[in-house]
Amino acid sequence: MNQETETVLAYHDRTKHRLEKYARGPETLDWDDQPDPFRRFSGCDIVALPSPGAELEPLFADLDKPELIPPKPLNKVNTGLLLELAFGLSAWKQFGPSRWALRCNPSSGNLHPTEAYLINTDKDLFNPGVYHYVSHDHHLERRCLFTPEATGTDIFIGLTSIHWREAWKYGERAYRYCQHDTGHALGALRYAAAILGWSVELLAEWPDADIAALLGINRSGDFRNHEHESPDIICRINTRAGRGKPLNTAALLESAQSGAWFGKAESLRAYHLYKWPVIDEVSKAAAKPYTQEAYWQPSREQAIKSSCRQTATAIIRQRRSAQQFDGKTPPLPLADFYRMLSAVLTPSKLPFDMWRWPPKIHLFIFIHRIEGLAPGLYALPRNHDVLEKLQAATLTDFDWRKVEARHDNASAAIPLYHLYSGDFRQLARTLSCHQPIAADGMFSLAMVAEFSGLMEEKPWIYRRLFWECGLIGQVLYLEAEAAGIRGTGIGCYFDDGVHEIVGIKDYNFQSLYHFTVGKPLEDKRLQTLPAYAHLLRDKMDD
Template structure:
């Protein structure tokens, strides 16, 4: 018999599906006067300005896949500032007429940014030991807490949380899904940023939500507007170097971080909160994670991509990442570039997947439109060889599952059928042209199965993994002169019907598309921190 938590999660997932004849429940129009502030601030907390990025380490983007060759930088305020800027900081401002809005290095559904980042420092001597909230608008750390006596345990932790209201304001009940996507993107952004500095990221997967909330001060509900509470998501430790030590106890580390003093109060993000979404609260409660034991580790295999555009710095690629709004509908992608992108999504790839503690549960079904040397049609990429037969058994019997000749041996890429899939891709992705005008688009299909039945909180991890894959797709697209876009709006069960999926064991949870972008010349682009120190536009 299914647990109440699993029942609640599956009911949430089913209820928040989009259908061809109706969409998941959302607000009746957007209340622009109540649009949430995209920047969380803790009023009354002491601020520590981080240096703006300059004279940054210059590994190329391709060199990130050989992290042992990148000399680790010291833990200090300058380098921590660079890591925060490249993971959660601003990448640009866009302006149209009198309207101006910020873009960030970590993507977000609707550019609403529900993810908040925290830094716990007991290692950098030029920054007081404490718990900090990162305010991307000002590129500052706001001290939230400290200790009467600094713990003997030395390290840097990064914590991530979600403000569900920010997404629910626009997307209603489906917003909980999007918050989890964004956590995955943010985790990927953190891994790439740390790699620039020669650092590695360890996901402290054993931690339960209550521990994370206690460490970050998220359980101090009187310091938050009730409708705008932050939900704890994950905690990471940053290591100086490519090798993560295993001789230090996570439990001991966290036990020493009992904060004695707290500072600041969260700003109000919206005034009215006209709509309330109890289904999101129920899903978050059902997906709450306890403390666990985690034994799986990344296999440590490097799948080095071909040295295409090898001179581009990682800093440039990360900073220039954007979500394409339109594609030209004409430009094909080179076959070797296509293979490079797919190879970057494989779990054996070190960056960003060396932090992922579990076997891959996300697989790609690709609608190929314009790839040189490849027939247009539907393809499948199994990201876990152990899942291949299961994918074959649970999709249409008429699919050919022909291994693509000439593809790298490390890619389990199969042709399912040859066809012009542009109309189908557009229809399935909520009639959006970007799914058809690109070079290719894809559906990320997650394994729900037995593990989810035993541990319903793994529902969140499926979305995190899809966001991690999405971040790799975003940056690889930039590296080859293309651009990507995540697609959260799609007709769930219509996708399943096309693929022949007829039970809840496999579910489409995220779409993505890559092609040649069309730039909107009406928009003015401003430098990310021009508003702070008159940075050149």
């Protein structure tokens, strides 16, 4: 095991929440110190995008077969829709004088450490270069103008993280949450692209250094201390049927290196009262070099058909994180539950159709109220090859009895295993940092990763495991909305408490994310405002 992997594993162990002690975080929350949730660059030309909010025809159910959705042309309207549906605002909430934005991509604590960049090489779209997307204003800031000869037919999306945005509230554990949010953002991007008939290709070979150079986030003079951005991934957006032609990576990087750069990042208006150097340490240790990455060829089984008749754009824009559940509504219909399981299992279904590796995240599910299923603890291995390893790693008391599908629309291939019967509501609540929302829903779950063996010489895999968790979370968010209920990601849980309950005794498996689904209780005190009403007011004022 190399030094970098040891650093990552030490960080993971250090940032576990324990029943007797939480991971290190701020002693108080200074709301005046909260970082600005919207990054802006001064000194950049602005590229206006068409007004957001347009509806598109595809139903949410149509996304089960995205290859049948005709590709929209690459133009400014559709580029704006891609950015809005992936990273744009979905609503504003207001309580008294306080007002805050919600976005289409979920984020831990609604802090949004993820920044999105558009790299354009198509001169028919607008000037080729690197652009930063400002979700608040739904416009682009041109950070780099490529030379006239640097043209092509591609657009790319680059994702970065501002770790301080999460650390302000969550302290040392924040690095984990930033990786969750990268996975959420990747899932949101894939859904948005599918509605347009486009696909997403993860350029997983790229080293972090090249991502930073392309996006200009290695230009240290353009960022304030402690407010820099860390590179995550570059995605190519294929706007025509099939995968695009081979990419000339060297030429794209040369375009950025020889281009004209503009602007400096404005202050996030934070005092940085607390410092968390361990986040910089793990970020450095988990930096990714250039790697050879294969395209995993998943089986082509079909997901259980969705019965949702709403448009995909409506589902995306209405997605919310539930704050509390009622805890007493009738059980979730079995067909809806099987649909959710199918959606996170099927590797050929989006967003997993862009994922280039076999599944490494598996689910332990606390079933509270599901029609036709006894309350208890269940397991859903997302890769059949890991079944025996999971059985060997967990309690011998578990019966690992496969649940036979009992619904006309359910596939018997769903590998749901009953482990133990009983009322697990109080235990689920306790394990999720005593949060009632884990007990009051229809079910909650722990995402457990194949862990230490993957990272022995590749510490950057740590990030990728959390990204896969975020992808699963985004699927559950949207599937819950489609079923008329709601989901919530839970980053606060007692790591080793989860391991003890299922019998995990070593680092071969580790719990990385929790999630819960139920009937939400709406807070009537909160006022909901349209996502971009402020832009209309600004136009009227002009």
